[in-house]
Amino acid sequence: MPTTRLSARRADLIARLQALFLAEGFAAFNIGDLTDRLRCSRTTLYALAPSKEQLVLTVVRAYFRAAAEHIEARVAETGDPREKLAVYLEAVASELQPVSAEFFADLADFSPGNDVYQENTRYAAHRVQTLVTDGVKAGALRPVDAPFVGAAVAQVMGAIQRGELQAQTGLDAATAYRNLADLILNSLSRST
Template sequence: MQLVLRDGFLHLTVEDMTAHLHCSRATLYSIAPSRQQIVTATIDQFFRDSADAVTRTTRAEVTSSARLEAYLTAIRDQMQRISRRCYDDMRAFGPTDAVYTTYAQLSIETVGRLIQAGVSDGSFRSLHASFVSTAATVLIDGIMRGVFLEASGISDGEAYSELGSLLLAALGVPPLSGD
């Protein structure tokens, strides 16, 4: 997984993988019957592991704002494990792009639920949770593609932190009645 996350995979051959992993072709093919399926299984495993880690981190928080902030921070931490080259390869290859899209959709839904919970308990002002969560996902995709690095000069990590601050500020506590 580290090889794929660090170096991408469209250029990798089975020979490259066996040399790096010090294993036989048979060992690799015991994971999946083709190079493409090995790569897809690797990307899927990365996202499953990441989703578990993010869920554990988020579940530990008590307040709506702390849960949302923990979720966004955990997503940032997991997505920073993927190099830009791996991200580009993942989006360019249909099967891995489908895996990414599935997990991105789950992220949109999760952010929406976290926002809606905060709106319901009065922690956040009332707004359209699915719109805000979709906007956050579009911004995450932009961070991954390097749009913010190119446009603003800030690092991916700084961009994720700014995204979290932006969302939490936008969701601010509703004003007291009469204000």
């Protein structure tokens, strides 16, 4: 039982840190700020990770891991190849809904966190490529070069994370992902 309580406490702290970081970023906080905001001790935070940088990395990894699980669970609910692509892209946008521009900016400036984001972007691009390939094979999508679509998606995802698209369009990350989904789905739809 004590292990279960510790695991629940750890999960709760990570979830609270995640909500804080996604809403406000993480660079401006020091450990003292975090203990004040979370109403916990330094010892409690240091039980999660030995430094602020490691704490941020723990939270970033947990966020992307949970987001990937939620996205894939939604994709698994449909069997239609075109719908799988649509669900995947919409689920990515939904998972990014709570992410602030401050979080993305801090992530871009924090090399270990940026590495996690880039790894997830590569995975997402490969996943889109696979879904496009499956959709083309099933005749649900028009024939296209799936690796190109995956590479293009990766480029746009990177521009969203770096804040370039928001600077150019004013769109927040989730809205930009939804527009990317519309662009891809409409461009891949078979003419009827």
